[in-house]
Amino acid sequence: MDQTHIDALRAQPVPPFLHLIDGKPVPASDSGTLDVLSPIDGQLLTTTANGTAADMDSAIASARAAFEDGRWAGQPPAARKKVLLKWADLIEANALELAVLGVRDNGTEIGMAIKAEPGSAAGTIRYYAEALDKVYGEIAPTAPDILGMIHKEPVGVVGAIIPWNFPLMIGAWKLGPALAMGNSVVLKPAETASLSLMRMAQLALEAGLPPGVLNAVTGEGKVVGEAMGLSMDVDVLVFTGSGGTGRRLMEYSARSNMKRVYLELGGKSPNIVFADAPDLAEAAKVAAGGIFRNSGQVCVAGSRLLVEASIHDEFVAEVAKATEAMRVGDPLRLDTAIGAVNSETQLRQNLGFVDMALSEGGRVVTGGSRVLEETGGYYMAPTIVTGVTPDASLAQKEVFGPVLGVTPFQTEEEAVRIANSTVYGLAGAAWTSNLSRAHRMVRKVRTGVMHINTYGGADGTVPLGGVGQSGNGADKSLHAIEKYINLKTAWIKL
Ligand code: NAD
Numbered sequence: 001m002d003q004t005h006i007d008a009l010r011a012q013p014v015p016p017f018l019h020l021i022d023g024k025p026v027p028a029s030d031s032g033t034l035d036v037l038s039p040i041d042g043q044l045l046t047t048t049a050n051g052t053a054a055d056m057d058s059a060i061a062s063a064r065a066a067f068e069d070g071r072w073a074g075q076p077p078a079a080r081k082k083v084l085l086k087w088a089d090l091i092e093a094n095a096l097e098l099a100v101l102g103v104r105d106n107g108t109e110i111g112m113a114i115k116a117e118p119g120s121a122a123g124t125i126r127y128y129a130e131a132l133d134k135v136y137g138e139i140a141p142t143a144p145d146i147l148g149m150i151h152k153e154p155v156g157v158v159g160a161i162i163p164w165n166f167p168l169m170i171g172a173w174k175l176g177p178a179l180a181m182g183n184s185v186v187l188k189p190a191e192t193a194s195l196s197l198m199r200m201a202q203l204a205l206e207a208g209l210p211p212g213v214l215n216a217v218t219g220e221g222k223v224v225g226e227a228m229g230l231s232m233d234v235d236v237l238v239f240t241g242s243g244g245t246g247r248r249l250m251e252y253s254a255r256s257n258m259k260r261v262y263l264e265l266g267g268k269s270p271n272i273v274f275a276d277a278p279d280l281a282e283a284a285k286v287a288a289g290g291i292f293r294n295s296g297q298v299c300v301a302g303s304r305l306l307v308e309a310s311i312h313d314e315f316v317a318e319v320a321k322a323t324e325a326m327r328v329g330d331p332l333r334l335d336t337a338i339g340a341v342n343s344e345t346q347l348r349q350n351l352g353f354v355d356m357a358l359s360e361g362g363r364v365v366t367g368g369s370r371v372l373e374e375t376g377g378y379y380m381a382p383t384i385v386t387g388v389t390p391d392a393s394l395a396q397k398e399v400f401g402p403v404l405g406v407t408p409f410q411t412e413e414e415a416v417r418i419a420n421s422t423v424y425g426l427a428g429a430a431w432t433s434n435l436s437r438a439h440r441m442v443r444k445v446r447t448g449v450m451h452i453n454t455y456g457g458a459d460g461t462v463p464l465g466g467v468g469q470s471g472n473g474a475d476k477s478l479h480a481i482e483k484y485i486n487l488k489t490a491w492i493k494l
Helices: 003-010 053-068 077-093 095-106 110-134 167-180 195-206 221-230 243-255 280-296 309-324 344-359 412-419 435-444 478-484
Strands: 019-021 024-026 033-037 044-049 146-154 157-161 184-188 214-216 236-240 260-264 270-273 304-308 363-366 383-386 403-409 427-431 449-452 485-493
Touching: 003 095, 019 053, 019 195, 044 195, 053 157, 053 184, 053 214, 053 221, 077 095, 077 110, 077 167, 077 195, 095 110, 095 167, 095 195, 110 167, 110 195, 110 280, 110 478, 157 167, 157 221, 167 184, 167 195, 167 236, 167 478, 184 221, 195 214, 221 243, 236 243, 236 478, 243 260, 270 280, 270 412, 280 309, 280 403, 304 309, 304 412, 309 363, 309 383, 309 403, 344 363, 344 383, 344 403, 403 412, 412 435, 427 435, 435 449, 478 485
Parallel strands: 157 184, 157 236, 184 214, 236 260, 270 304, 270 427, 304 403, 383 403, 427 449
Antiparallel strands: 019 024, 019 214, 033 044, 146 485, 363 383
């Protein structure tokens, strides 16, 4: 990957994107389109089909037909594996094209996007391709005159609603296990980051996925997302995004066919630094990266920094130094540490949180404002606010932007109490050289993921999911497969 290659790709015009239904590009039934503005400069990048409820229904009908005739589910596992491995290869072969397209659409810094997006998506698809012929049924320990078998069957049609922060990575977390288990999928990308995911879906067809097995419909969440949620013909709905939408999806399910709903929602993840941390300078650098990469638009972002009072001032100064060294700028430059915020709406929301924090007694140590406004793009300086009380808005509500709130604590018990004082429970970290304390923090802080002396690292072998209002049903790892299968009992009298 070099800058010249990236610059050449960014200069290419982006064609309009249509739905992908039954293996073909299809316009919206009323011919409507949505403008796609690039967060890099606020300019029109291209358009996508502005889907209608009828478009979603036809994508679901196509997926249902594909499932019922067994063109995918009925193939031998080795054949499905071959297609998925080929797809992963194609994603890798087109990695830079996919990453640049995605960055032009959502603003993530390219250095991160190339790894976290096509790199991670290809790895995820490959992981589930390799796993699919290692999922066995079971024989139950029944009475000797009975054969009790447990079959693992695909669920049928999976609806997947994807957010804008990491469309390929999060998309692959759903598509990999869903397709590996033989399901058909209807994909609904986010309005402000659909392009690279639509391109990745096209590559699946090029890899040999039969038409109709993966359909993708663009458009507004409240229109096509709602139609998917209310469909009587979607068996499982998987979602990453905001709590508000997650709540709606559960309502849609209750009002329609009671489809299973798996949610990965946001967080307010605590990064807890004790005075006995092994390396405070390292902890400070990682704390800054742990909140500010991708402009804080990361579901596991360490957005609450809890610092032992005895080292508070010194540690905050270190984090501020590390933060000020992160250059905000054009996300398609390899030397940019922090790219653009996804949309103007999101940027305004972030700035509103800073104002609210100030009105609640917080103090801005660095950042706090929009920058590079002359570019027309949506950029915000990474922002640290101190004096955030545990009940302040900045400590309780997910910003999903580059805003870090700092709260001091006196004791381990107080740190745990503050850490557990939100409705969320996605991720967290503790920095300490005390082994017992490290294990106590893993046990006592209520999250799906707890890091010790690091922040944010993981790979496809471990689950990622939340507790509380951060959601249910983790992505990644072999455990994710359970969401995409039904258990069926065969009870046979011998
Ligand atoms: P959102 O929940 O509105 O959007 C996520 C997806 O849901 C998009 O594809 C959207 O089109 C779809 N959607 C929206 N309304 C829908 C509806 N009524 N029915 C069905 N689908 C619908 O989130 P957003 O507005 O893009 O971002 C807002 C907040 O979401 C952020 O501030 C952040 O808190 C959270 N978020 C979290 C994650 C995460 O990784 N956990 C990712 C993105 C956003």
